Amino acid sequence: MPELPEVETTRRGIAPHLIGHCVDKVIVRDGRLRWPVPRNLNSLLKGQEITAVSRRGKYLLLITLHGTTIIHLGMSGSLRVLDTDTPAVKHDHVDICLDTGKCLRLHDPRRFGCVLFTRDEPLQHELLNELGPEPLEADFTVDYLFEHSRRRKAAVKLFIMDSHIVVGVGNIYASEALFLAGIRPSRPAGRVTRAEYIKLVEAIKRVLTAAIKAGGTTLRDFTASDGRPGYFSQQLNVYGRKDEPCRVCGQTIKHSILGQRATHFCPHCQH
DNA sequence: AATCGCGCCTGACGGC
DNA sequence: TGCCGTCAGGCGCGAT
Structure with missing residues:
Protein backbone atom coordinates (compact mmCIF):
# COMPACT_ATOMS: atom_id res chain seq x y z
CA MET A 1 0.00 0.00 0.00
CA PRO A 2 2.14 2.81 -1.23
CA GLU A 3 1.77 5.96 0.78
CA LEU A 4 3.53 9.20 -0.04
CA PRO A 5 6.88 8.10 1.47
CA GLU A 6 6.94 4.99 -0.68
CA VAL A 7 6.05 6.96 -3.78
CA GLU A 8 8.75 9.51 -3.02
CA THR A 9 11.25 6.73 -2.34
CA THR A 10 10.28 5.18 -5.66
CA ARG A 11 10.72 8.51 -7.41
CA ARG A 12 14.20 8.94 -5.99
CA GLY A 13 15.06 5.37 -6.84
CA ILE A 14 14.00 5.40 -10.47
CA ALA A 15 14.93 8.98 -11.39
CA PRO A 16 18.66 8.41 -11.97
CA HIS A 17 17.90 5.55 -14.35
CA LEU A 18 15.48 7.63 -16.42
CA ILE A 19 16.59 11.23 -16.54
CA GLY A 20 18.51 12.12 -19.67
CA HIS A 21 17.64 8.87 -21.40
CA CYS A 22 15.31 8.26 -24.32
CA VAL A 23 12.41 5.87 -24.51
CA ASP A 24 13.07 3.02 -26.93
CA LYS A 25 9.60 1.50 -26.75
CA VAL A 26 6.64 0.96 -24.46
CA ILE A 27 5.19 -2.51 -23.89
CA VAL A 28 1.66 -2.73 -22.53
CA ARG A 29 0.86 -6.31 -21.58
CA ASP A 30 -2.38 -5.47 -19.82
CA GLY A 31 -3.78 -1.96 -20.16
CA ARG A 32 -6.78 -2.59 -17.92
CA LEU A 33 -5.75 -0.44 -15.01
CA ARG A 34 -8.00 1.99 -13.16
CA TRP A 35 -8.32 3.78 -16.46
CA PRO A 36 -7.18 2.16 -19.69
CA VAL A 37 -3.54 2.77 -20.53
CA PRO A 38 -3.51 4.93 -23.69
CA ARG A 39 -3.31 2.67 -26.72
CA ASN A 40 -0.84 4.98 -28.38
CA LEU A 41 1.50 5.35 -25.40
CA ASN A 42 4.31 3.76 -27.36
CA SER A 43 4.06 6.25 -30.21
CA LEU A 44 3.70 9.12 -27.74
CA LEU A 45 6.87 8.22 -25.86
CA LYS A 46 9.10 6.50 -28.42
CA GLY A 47 12.26 8.48 -28.98
CA GLN A 48 11.38 11.01 -26.31
CA GLU A 49 13.93 11.98 -23.68
CA ILE A 50 12.79 11.89 -20.07
CA THR A 51 13.92 15.21 -18.68
CA ALA A 52 12.56 14.97 -15.14
CA VAL A 53 10.81 12.61 -12.74
CA SER A 54 8.62 14.49 -10.31
CA ARG A 55 5.76 13.84 -7.96
CA ARG A 56 2.50 15.50 -7.01
CA GLY A 57 0.79 13.80 -4.09
CA LYS A 58 1.03 10.11 -4.87
CA TYR A 59 1.19 10.70 -8.61
CA LEU A 60 4.54 10.22 -10.32
CA LEU A 61 5.24 12.36 -13.36
CA LEU A 62 7.66 11.39 -16.12
CA ILE A 63 8.36 14.58 -18.00
CA THR A 64 9.19 14.58 -21.70
CA LEU A 65 9.36 17.47 -24.13
CA HIS A 66 5.96 16.81 -25.66
CA GLY A 67 4.02 15.70 -22.63
CA THR A 68 3.94 14.00 -19.26
CA THR A 69 3.27 10.40 -18.29
CA ILE A 70 1.21 10.24 -15.08
CA ILE A 71 1.62 7.10 -12.98
CA HIS A 72 -0.26 6.15 -9.82
CA LEU A 73 0.57 2.97 -7.90
CA GLY A 74 -2.88 2.53 -6.41
CA MET A 75 -2.98 -0.05 -3.66
CA SER A 76 -0.56 -2.64 -4.85
CA GLY A 77 1.58 -1.08 -7.55
CA SER A 78 5.35 -0.95 -7.66
CA LEU A 79 7.96 0.22 -10.13
CA ARG A 80 11.33 -1.30 -10.73
CA VAL A 81 14.20 -0.69 -13.08
CA LEU A 82 15.28 -3.93 -14.70
CA ASP A 83 17.23 -5.14 -17.69
CA THR A 84 14.81 -4.98 -20.59
CA ASP A 85 15.21 -8.68 -21.30
CA THR A 86 14.20 -9.69 -17.78
CA PRO A 87 11.25 -12.07 -18.18
CA ALA A 88 7.96 -10.54 -17.11
CA VAL A 89 6.01 -12.21 -14.36
CA LYS A 90 2.31 -12.14 -13.59
CA HIS A 91 0.95 -8.63 -13.10
CA ASP A 92 3.87 -6.94 -14.88
CA HIS A 93 1.55 -4.74 -16.92
CA VAL A 94 3.66 -2.00 -18.49
CA ASP A 95 7.32 -1.59 -19.47
CA ILE A 96 8.82 1.72 -20.47
CA CYS A 97 12.01 0.56 -22.16
CA LEU A 98 14.95 2.93 -22.43
CA ASP A 99 17.82 3.15 -24.87
CA THR A 100 20.13 2.09 -22.03
CA GLY A 101 18.94 -1.51 -22.08
CA LYS A 102 16.99 -0.93 -18.89
CA CYS A 103 13.25 -0.66 -18.51
CA LEU A 104 10.87 0.79 -15.97
CA ARG A 105 8.41 -1.99 -15.17
CA LEU A 106 5.03 -1.50 -13.50
CA HIS A 107 3.79 -4.41 -11.42
CA ASP A 108 0.28 -4.04 -10.00
CA PRO A 109 -1.72 -7.10 -8.93
CA ARG A 110 -4.91 -5.25 -8.03
CA ARG A 111 -4.74 -2.84 -10.95
CA PRO A 122 0.59 18.24 -15.95
CA LEU A 123 -0.49 20.20 -12.87
CA GLN A 124 -3.50 21.36 -14.87
CA HIS A 125 -4.57 17.78 -15.49
CA GLU A 126 -7.99 17.04 -14.02
CA LEU A 127 -6.54 14.52 -11.58
CA LEU A 128 -4.05 17.04 -10.22
CA ASN A 129 -5.51 20.51 -10.53
CA GLU A 130 -7.66 20.40 -7.40
CA LEU A 131 -5.19 18.79 -5.06
CA GLY A 132 -4.29 20.42 -1.76
CA PRO A 133 -0.76 21.37 -0.72
CA GLU A 134 2.09 18.94 -0.31
CA PRO A 135 2.41 18.02 3.38
CA LEU A 136 6.17 18.55 3.39
CA GLU A 137 6.11 21.90 1.61
CA ALA A 138 6.10 25.27 3.32
CA ASP A 139 2.53 26.10 2.33
CA PHE A 140 1.16 23.29 4.48
CA THR A 141 0.86 25.31 7.65
CA VAL A 142 -1.09 25.34 10.90
CA ASP A 143 -2.99 28.41 9.75
CA TYR A 144 -3.96 26.72 6.51
CA LEU A 145 -5.20 23.52 8.14
CA PHE A 146 -6.93 25.29 11.00
CA GLU A 147 -8.79 27.74 8.75
CA HIS A 148 -9.99 24.99 6.44
CA SER A 149 -11.19 22.88 9.34
CA ARG A 150 -13.64 25.39 10.77
CA ARG A 151 -17.28 24.30 10.68
CA ARG A 152 -16.20 20.94 9.31
CA LYS A 153 -18.11 18.10 10.87
CA ALA A 154 -16.17 15.26 9.27
CA ALA A 155 -13.83 13.25 11.47
CA VAL A 156 -10.39 14.81 11.67
CA LYS A 157 -8.85 11.60 10.32
CA LEU A 158 -10.97 11.81 7.17
CA PHE A 159 -10.26 15.53 6.96
CA ILE A 160 -6.49 15.05 6.79
CA MET A 161 -6.95 12.15 4.35
CA ASP A 162 -8.93 14.39 1.98
CA SER A 163 -6.62 15.12 -0.96
CA HIS A 164 -8.34 18.48 -1.49
CA ILE A 165 -7.06 19.50 1.94
CA VAL A 166 -3.60 17.94 1.86
CA VAL A 167 -2.19 15.25 -0.40
CA GLY A 168 -0.42 12.07 0.46
CA VAL A 169 -1.69 11.37 3.97
CA GLY A 170 -2.98 7.81 3.69
CA ASN A 171 -4.62 5.53 6.19
CA ILE A 172 -1.45 4.40 7.94
CA TYR A 173 0.16 7.77 8.49
CA ALA A 174 -3.09 9.54 9.30
CA SER A 175 -3.48 7.14 12.22
CA GLU A 176 0.15 7.50 13.24
CA ALA A 177 0.14 11.29 13.06
CA LEU A 178 -3.04 11.54 15.15
CA PHE A 179 -1.44 9.30 17.74
CA LEU A 180 1.65 11.49 17.90
CA ALA A 181 -0.56 14.57 18.20
CA GLY A 182 -2.74 13.00 20.91
CA ILE A 183 -5.97 13.49 18.95
CA ARG A 184 -8.84 10.98 18.65
CA PRO A 185 -9.38 10.17 14.95
CA SER A 186 -13.16 10.49 15.28
CA ARG A 187 -13.15 14.08 16.55
CA PRO A 188 -14.97 16.47 14.21
CA ALA A 189 -12.28 18.44 12.40
CA GLY A 190 -14.00 21.69 13.30
CA ARG A 191 -13.75 20.93 17.03
CA VAL A 192 -10.01 20.36 17.02
CA THR A 193 -8.27 23.36 18.57
CA ARG A 194 -5.53 25.45 17.03
CA ALA A 195 -3.13 24.17 19.68
CA GLU A 196 -3.93 20.63 18.57
CA TYR A 197 -3.46 21.51 14.90
CA ILE A 198 -0.02 22.81 15.77
CA LYS A 199 0.81 19.35 17.05
CA LEU A 200 -0.94 17.63 14.17
CA VAL A 201 0.87 19.51 11.40
CA GLU A 202 4.16 18.85 13.13
CA ALA A 203 3.27 15.17 13.53
CA ILE A 204 2.29 14.76 9.86
CA LYS A 205 5.54 16.31 8.70
CA ARG A 206 7.57 14.29 11.19
CA VAL A 207 6.05 10.91 10.43
CA LEU A 208 6.28 11.35 6.65
CA THR A 209 9.83 12.65 6.81
CA ALA A 210 10.90 9.75 8.99
CA ALA A 211 9.28 7.25 6.65
CA ILE A 212 11.00 8.74 3.61
CA LYS A 213 14.29 8.64 5.45
CA ALA A 214 13.70 4.99 6.36
CA GLY A 215 12.93 4.20 2.72
CA GLY A 216 16.04 6.01 1.62
CA THR A 217 18.29 4.10 3.95
CA THR A 218 16.95 0.76 2.79
CA LEU A 219 17.12 1.64 -0.85
CA ARG A 220 20.62 1.26 -2.17
CA ASP A 221 20.03 0.39 -5.77
CA PHE A 222 16.56 0.45 -7.18
CA THR A 223 17.62 -1.89 -9.91
CA ALA A 224 16.40 -5.38 -9.12
CA SER A 225 15.21 -4.34 -5.71
CA ASP A 226 12.03 -6.01 -4.64
CA GLY A 227 10.16 -2.80 -5.32
CA ARG A 228 9.19 -2.46 -1.69
CA PRO A 229 11.15 0.27 0.00
CA GLY A 230 11.69 -0.51 3.63
CA TYR A 231 9.64 2.14 5.27
CA PHE A 232 7.57 -0.62 6.81
CA SER A 233 10.49 -1.11 9.11
CA GLN A 234 9.50 2.15 10.73
CA GLN A 235 7.94 1.39 14.04
CA LEU A 236 4.21 1.91 13.90
CA ASN A 237 2.58 3.00 17.14
CA VAL A 238 -1.05 2.23 16.42
CA TYR A 239 -1.72 1.11 12.86
CA GLY A 240 -2.43 -2.62 12.70
CA ARG A 241 -1.86 -2.95 16.45
CA LYS A 242 -5.43 -3.63 17.55
CA ASP A 243 -5.57 -5.27 21.01
CA GLU A 244 -1.84 -4.74 21.49
CA PRO A 245 -0.47 -2.53 24.27
CA CYS A 246 0.23 1.13 23.58
CA ARG A 247 3.97 1.70 23.41
CA VAL A 248 3.57 4.81 25.55
CA CYS A 249 1.01 3.97 28.25
CA GLY A 250 0.42 0.23 27.90
CA GLN A 251 -3.32 0.50 27.41
CA THR A 252 -4.95 -1.62 24.74
CA ILE A 253 -5.02 -0.10 21.24
CA LYS A 254 -8.59 0.23 19.99
CA HIS A 255 -9.97 -0.23 16.52
CA SER A 256 -12.91 1.37 14.78
CA ILE A 257 -14.13 2.06 11.27
CA LEU A 258 -14.13 5.59 9.85
CA GLY A 259 -15.11 6.10 6.25
CA GLN A 260 -14.94 2.32 5.70
CA ARG A 261 -11.33 2.28 6.79
CA ALA A 262 -9.66 0.63 9.72
CA THR A 263 -8.74 3.22 12.33
CA HIS A 264 -6.46 2.54 15.26
CA PHE A 265 -5.92 4.69 18.32
CA CYS A 266 -4.96 4.63 21.97
CA PRO A 267 -7.96 5.62 24.11
CA HIS A 268 -5.66 6.81 26.89
CA CYS A 269 -3.17 8.86 24.87
CA GLN A 270 -5.62 10.38 22.36
CA HIS A 271 -8.47 12.72 23.30
C1' DA B 1 -20.10 23.07 -0.46
C1' DA B 2 -19.49 19.19 2.32
C1' DT B 3 -20.15 14.51 3.16
C1' DC B 4 -21.03 9.80 2.50
C1' DG B 5 -20.92 5.32 0.40
C1' DC B 6 -19.69 2.58 -3.63
C1' DG B 7 -16.79 -0.18 -6.48
C1' DC B 8 -12.80 -1.26 -8.92
C1' DC B 9 -9.44 -5.89 -8.11
C1' DT B 10 -6.61 -9.72 -6.30
C1' DG B 11 -4.03 -12.03 -2.68
C1' DA B 12 -3.91 -13.34 2.04
C1' DC B 13 -6.07 -15.47 5.55
C1' DG B 14 -9.25 -18.11 8.44
C1' DG B 15 -12.72 -21.61 8.94
C1' DC B 16 -14.31 -25.99 7.79
C1' DT C 1 -5.22 -30.34 1.26
C1' DG C 2 -8.61 -27.69 -0.86
C1' DC C 3 -12.39 -24.75 -1.23
C1' DC C 4 -14.73 -20.59 -0.20
C1' DG C 5 -16.07 -16.37 2.06
C1' DT C 6 -14.20 -12.17 3.88
C1' DC C 7 -11.29 -8.44 4.13
C1' DA C 8 -8.05 -4.82 2.84
C1' DG C 9 -7.53 -0.44 0.74
C1' DG C 10 -6.55 4.68 -2.72
C1' DC C 11 -9.41 7.43 -4.53
C1' DG C 12 -12.57 9.15 -8.09
C1' DC C 13 -17.28 9.45 -8.58
C1' DG C 14 -22.21 9.95 -8.03
C1' DA C 15 -25.81 10.83 -4.79
C1' DT C 16 -27.51 13.50 -1.00
Whole structure:
Protein backbone atom coordinates (compact mmCIF):
# COMPACT_ATOMS: atom_id res chain seq x y z
CA MET A 1 0.00 0.00 0.00
CA PRO A 2 2.14 2.81 -1.23
CA GLU A 3 1.77 5.96 0.78
CA LEU A 4 3.53 9.20 -0.04
CA PRO A 5 6.88 8.10 1.47
CA GLU A 6 6.94 4.99 -0.68
CA VAL A 7 6.05 6.96 -3.78
CA GLU A 8 8.75 9.51 -3.02
CA THR A 9 11.25 6.73 -2.34
CA THR A 10 10.28 5.18 -5.66
CA ARG A 11 10.72 8.51 -7.41
CA ARG A 12 14.20 8.94 -5.99
CA GLY A 13 15.06 5.37 -6.84
CA ILE A 14 14.00 5.40 -10.47
CA ALA A 15 14.93 8.98 -11.39
CA PRO A 16 18.66 8.41 -11.97
CA HIS A 17 17.90 5.55 -14.35
CA LEU A 18 15.48 7.63 -16.42
CA ILE A 19 16.59 11.23 -16.54
CA GLY A 20 18.51 12.12 -19.67
CA HIS A 21 17.64 8.87 -21.40
CA CYS A 22 15.31 8.26 -24.32
CA VAL A 23 12.41 5.87 -24.51
CA ASP A 24 13.07 3.02 -26.93
CA LYS A 25 9.60 1.50 -26.75
CA VAL A 26 6.64 0.96 -24.46
CA ILE A 27 5.19 -2.51 -23.89
CA VAL A 28 1.66 -2.73 -22.53
CA ARG A 29 0.86 -6.31 -21.58
CA ASP A 30 -2.38 -5.47 -19.82
CA GLY A 31 -3.78 -1.96 -20.16
CA ARG A 32 -6.78 -2.59 -17.92
CA LEU A 33 -5.75 -0.44 -15.01
CA ARG A 34 -8.00 1.99 -13.16
CA TRP A 35 -8.32 3.78 -16.46
CA PRO A 36 -7.18 2.16 -19.69
CA VAL A 37 -3.54 2.77 -20.53
CA PRO A 38 -3.51 4.93 -23.69
CA ARG A 39 -3.31 2.67 -26.72
CA ASN A 40 -0.84 4.98 -28.38
CA LEU A 41 1.50 5.35 -25.40
CA ASN A 42 4.31 3.76 -27.36
CA SER A 43 4.06 6.25 -30.21
CA LEU A 44 3.70 9.12 -27.74
CA LEU A 45 6.87 8.22 -25.86
CA LYS A 46 9.10 6.50 -28.42
CA GLY A 47 12.26 8.48 -28.98
CA GLN A 48 11.38 11.01 -26.31
CA GLU A 49 13.93 11.98 -23.68
CA ILE A 50 12.79 11.89 -20.07
CA THR A 51 13.92 15.21 -18.68
CA ALA A 52 12.56 14.97 -15.14
CA VAL A 53 10.81 12.61 -12.74
CA SER A 54 8.62 14.49 -10.31
CA ARG A 55 5.76 13.84 -7.96
CA ARG A 56 2.50 15.50 -7.01
CA GLY A 57 0.79 13.80 -4.09
CA LYS A 58 1.03 10.11 -4.87
CA TYR A 59 1.19 10.70 -8.61
CA LEU A 60 4.54 10.22 -10.32
CA LEU A 61 5.24 12.36 -13.36
CA LEU A 62 7.66 11.39 -16.12
CA ILE A 63 8.36 14.58 -18.00
CA THR A 64 9.19 14.58 -21.70
CA LEU A 65 9.36 17.47 -24.13
CA HIS A 66 5.96 16.81 -25.66
CA GLY A 67 4.02 15.70 -22.63
CA THR A 68 3.94 14.00 -19.26
CA THR A 69 3.27 10.40 -18.29
CA ILE A 70 1.21 10.24 -15.08
CA ILE A 71 1.62 7.10 -12.98
CA HIS A 72 -0.26 6.15 -9.82
CA LEU A 73 0.57 2.97 -7.90
CA GLY A 74 -2.88 2.53 -6.41
CA MET A 75 -2.98 -0.05 -3.66
CA SER A 76 -0.56 -2.64 -4.85
CA GLY A 77 1.58 -1.08 -7.55
CA SER A 78 5.35 -0.95 -7.66
CA LEU A 79 7.96 0.22 -10.13
CA ARG A 80 11.33 -1.30 -10.73
CA VAL A 81 14.20 -0.69 -13.08
CA LEU A 82 15.28 -3.93 -14.70
CA ASP A 83 17.23 -5.14 -17.69
CA THR A 84 14.81 -4.98 -20.59
CA ASP A 85 15.21 -8.68 -21.30
CA THR A 86 14.20 -9.69 -17.78
CA PRO A 87 11.25 -12.07 -18.18
CA ALA A 88 7.96 -10.54 -17.11
CA VAL A 89 6.01 -12.21 -14.36
CA LYS A 90 2.31 -12.14 -13.59
CA HIS A 91 0.95 -8.63 -13.10
CA ASP A 92 3.87 -6.94 -14.88
CA HIS A 93 1.55 -4.74 -16.92
CA VAL A 94 3.66 -2.00 -18.49
CA ASP A 95 7.32 -1.59 -19.47
CA ILE A 96 8.82 1.72 -20.47
CA CYS A 97 12.01 0.56 -22.16
CA LEU A 98 14.95 2.93 -22.43
CA ASP A 99 17.82 3.15 -24.87
CA THR A 100 20.13 2.09 -22.03
CA GLY A 101 18.94 -1.51 -22.08
CA LYS A 102 16.99 -0.93 -18.89
CA CYS A 103 13.25 -0.66 -18.51
CA LEU A 104 10.87 0.79 -15.97
CA ARG A 105 8.41 -1.99 -15.17
CA LEU A 106 5.03 -1.50 -13.50
CA HIS A 107 3.79 -4.41 -11.42
CA ASP A 108 0.28 -4.04 -10.00
CA PRO A 109 -1.72 -7.10 -8.93
CA ARG A 110 -4.91 -5.25 -8.03
CA ARG A 111 -4.74 -2.84 -10.95
CA PHE A 112 -5.92 0.14 -8.90
CA GLY A 113 -3.07 2.14 -10.34
CA CYS A 114 -2.94 4.03 -13.61
CA VAL A 115 -0.65 5.11 -16.43
CA LEU A 116 -1.91 8.15 -18.30
CA PHE A 117 -0.46 10.74 -20.64
CA THR A 118 -1.12 14.44 -21.06
CA ARG A 119 0.32 16.85 -23.59
CA ASP A 120 -0.57 19.80 -21.39
CA GLU A 121 0.93 21.26 -18.25
CA PRO A 122 0.59 18.24 -15.95
CA LEU A 123 -0.49 20.20 -12.87
CA GLN A 124 -3.50 21.36 -14.87
CA HIS A 125 -4.57 17.78 -15.49
CA GLU A 126 -7.99 17.04 -14.02
CA LEU A 127 -6.54 14.52 -11.58
CA LEU A 128 -4.05 17.04 -10.22
CA ASN A 129 -5.51 20.51 -10.53
CA GLU A 130 -7.66 20.40 -7.40
CA LEU A 131 -5.19 18.79 -5.06
CA GLY A 132 -4.29 20.42 -1.76
CA PRO A 133 -0.76 21.37 -0.72
CA GLU A 134 2.09 18.94 -0.31
CA PRO A 135 2.41 18.02 3.38
CA LEU A 136 6.17 18.55 3.39
CA GLU A 137 6.11 21.90 1.61
CA ALA A 138 6.10 25.27 3.32
CA ASP A 139 2.53 26.10 2.33
CA PHE A 140 1.16 23.29 4.48
CA THR A 141 0.86 25.31 7.65
CA VAL A 142 -1.09 25.34 10.90
CA ASP A 143 -2.99 28.41 9.75
CA TYR A 144 -3.96 26.72 6.51
CA LEU A 145 -5.20 23.52 8.14
CA PHE A 146 -6.93 25.29 11.00
CA GLU A 147 -8.79 27.74 8.75
CA HIS A 148 -9.99 24.99 6.44
CA SER A 149 -11.19 22.88 9.34
CA ARG A 150 -13.64 25.39 10.77
CA ARG A 151 -17.28 24.30 10.68
CA ARG A 152 -16.20 20.94 9.31
CA LYS A 153 -18.11 18.10 10.87
CA ALA A 154 -16.17 15.26 9.27
CA ALA A 155 -13.83 13.25 11.47
CA VAL A 156 -10.39 14.81 11.67
CA LYS A 157 -8.85 11.60 10.32
CA LEU A 158 -10.97 11.81 7.17
CA PHE A 159 -10.26 15.53 6.96
CA ILE A 160 -6.49 15.05 6.79
CA MET A 161 -6.95 12.15 4.35
CA ASP A 162 -8.93 14.39 1.98
CA SER A 163 -6.62 15.12 -0.96
CA HIS A 164 -8.34 18.48 -1.49
CA ILE A 165 -7.06 19.50 1.94
CA VAL A 166 -3.60 17.94 1.86
CA VAL A 167 -2.19 15.25 -0.40
CA GLY A 168 -0.42 12.07 0.46
CA VAL A 169 -1.69 11.37 3.97
CA GLY A 170 -2.98 7.81 3.69
CA ASN A 171 -4.62 5.53 6.19
CA ILE A 172 -1.45 4.40 7.94
CA TYR A 173 0.16 7.77 8.49
CA ALA A 174 -3.09 9.54 9.30
CA SER A 175 -3.48 7.14 12.22
CA GLU A 176 0.15 7.50 13.24
CA ALA A 177 0.14 11.29 13.06
CA LEU A 178 -3.04 11.54 15.15
CA PHE A 179 -1.44 9.30 17.74
CA LEU A 180 1.65 11.49 17.90
CA ALA A 181 -0.56 14.57 18.20
CA GLY A 182 -2.74 13.00 20.91
CA ILE A 183 -5.97 13.49 18.95
CA ARG A 184 -8.84 10.98 18.65
CA PRO A 185 -9.38 10.17 14.95
CA SER A 186 -13.16 10.49 15.28
CA ARG A 187 -13.15 14.08 16.55
CA PRO A 188 -14.97 16.47 14.21
CA ALA A 189 -12.28 18.44 12.40
CA GLY A 190 -14.00 21.69 13.30
CA ARG A 191 -13.75 20.93 17.03
CA VAL A 192 -10.01 20.36 17.02
CA THR A 193 -8.27 23.36 18.57
CA ARG A 194 -5.53 25.45 17.03
CA ALA A 195 -3.13 24.17 19.68
CA GLU A 196 -3.93 20.63 18.57
CA TYR A 197 -3.46 21.51 14.90
CA ILE A 198 -0.02 22.81 15.77
CA LYS A 199 0.81 19.35 17.05
CA LEU A 200 -0.94 17.63 14.17
CA VAL A 201 0.87 19.51 11.40
CA GLU A 202 4.16 18.85 13.13
CA ALA A 203 3.27 15.17 13.53
CA ILE A 204 2.29 14.76 9.86
CA LYS A 205 5.54 16.31 8.70
CA ARG A 206 7.57 14.29 11.19
CA VAL A 207 6.05 10.91 10.43
CA LEU A 208 6.28 11.35 6.65
CA THR A 209 9.83 12.65 6.81
CA ALA A 210 10.90 9.75 8.99
CA ALA A 211 9.28 7.25 6.65
CA ILE A 212 11.00 8.74 3.61
CA LYS A 213 14.29 8.64 5.45
CA ALA A 214 13.70 4.99 6.36
CA GLY A 215 12.93 4.20 2.72
CA GLY A 216 16.04 6.01 1.62
CA THR A 217 18.29 4.10 3.95
CA THR A 218 16.95 0.76 2.79
CA LEU A 219 17.12 1.64 -0.85
CA ARG A 220 20.62 1.26 -2.17
CA ASP A 221 20.03 0.39 -5.77
CA PHE A 222 16.56 0.45 -7.18
CA THR A 223 17.62 -1.89 -9.91
CA ALA A 224 16.40 -5.38 -9.12
CA SER A 225 15.21 -4.34 -5.71
CA ASP A 226 12.03 -6.01 -4.64
CA GLY A 227 10.16 -2.80 -5.32
CA ARG A 228 9.19 -2.46 -1.69
CA PRO A 229 11.15 0.27 0.00
CA GLY A 230 11.69 -0.51 3.63
CA TYR A 231 9.64 2.14 5.27
CA PHE A 232 7.57 -0.62 6.81
CA SER A 233 10.49 -1.11 9.11
CA GLN A 234 9.50 2.15 10.73
CA GLN A 235 7.94 1.39 14.04
CA LEU A 236 4.21 1.91 13.90
CA ASN A 237 2.58 3.00 17.14
CA VAL A 238 -1.05 2.23 16.42
CA TYR A 239 -1.72 1.11 12.86
CA GLY A 240 -2.43 -2.62 12.70
CA ARG A 241 -1.86 -2.95 16.45
CA LYS A 242 -5.43 -3.63 17.55
CA ASP A 243 -5.57 -5.27 21.01
CA GLU A 244 -1.84 -4.74 21.49
CA PRO A 245 -0.47 -2.53 24.27
CA CYS A 246 0.23 1.13 23.58
CA ARG A 247 3.97 1.70 23.41
CA VAL A 248 3.57 4.81 25.55
CA CYS A 249 1.01 3.97 28.25
CA GLY A 250 0.42 0.23 27.90
CA GLN A 251 -3.32 0.50 27.41
CA THR A 252 -4.95 -1.62 24.74
CA ILE A 253 -5.02 -0.10 21.24
CA LYS A 254 -8.59 0.23 19.99
CA HIS A 255 -9.97 -0.23 16.52
CA SER A 256 -12.91 1.37 14.78
CA ILE A 257 -14.13 2.06 11.27
CA LEU A 258 -14.13 5.59 9.85
CA GLY A 259 -15.11 6.10 6.25
CA GLN A 260 -14.94 2.32 5.70
CA ARG A 261 -11.33 2.28 6.79
CA ALA A 262 -9.66 0.63 9.72
CA THR A 263 -8.74 3.22 12.33
CA HIS A 264 -6.46 2.54 15.26
CA PHE A 265 -5.92 4.69 18.32
CA CYS A 266 -4.96 4.63 21.97
CA PRO A 267 -7.96 5.62 24.11
CA HIS A 268 -5.66 6.81 26.89
CA CYS A 269 -3.17 8.86 24.87
CA GLN A 270 -5.62 10.38 22.36
CA HIS A 271 -8.47 12.72 23.30
C1' DA B 1 -20.10 23.07 -0.46
C1' DA B 2 -19.49 19.19 2.32
C1' DT B 3 -20.15 14.51 3.16
C1' DC B 4 -21.03 9.80 2.50
C1' DG B 5 -20.92 5.32 0.40
C1' DC B 6 -19.69 2.58 -3.63
C1' DG B 7 -16.79 -0.18 -6.48
C1' DC B 8 -12.80 -1.26 -8.92
C1' DC B 9 -9.44 -5.89 -8.11
C1' DT B 10 -6.61 -9.72 -6.30
C1' DG B 11 -4.03 -12.03 -2.68
C1' DA B 12 -3.91 -13.34 2.04
C1' DC B 13 -6.07 -15.47 5.55
C1' DG B 14 -9.25 -18.11 8.44
C1' DG B 15 -12.72 -21.61 8.94
C1' DC B 16 -14.31 -25.99 7.79
C1' DT C 1 -5.22 -30.34 1.26
C1' DG C 2 -8.61 -27.69 -0.86
C1' DC C 3 -12.39 -24.75 -1.23
C1' DC C 4 -14.73 -20.59 -0.20
C1' DG C 5 -16.07 -16.37 2.06
C1' DT C 6 -14.20 -12.17 3.88
C1' DC C 7 -11.29 -8.44 4.13
C1' DA C 8 -8.05 -4.82 2.84
C1' DG C 9 -7.53 -0.44 0.74
C1' DG C 10 -6.55 4.68 -2.72
C1' DC C 11 -9.41 7.43 -4.53
C1' DG C 12 -12.57 9.15 -8.09
C1' DC C 13 -17.28 9.45 -8.58
C1' DG C 14 -22.21 9.95 -8.03
C1' DA C 15 -25.81 10.83 -4.79
C1' DT C 16 -27.51 13.50 -1.00
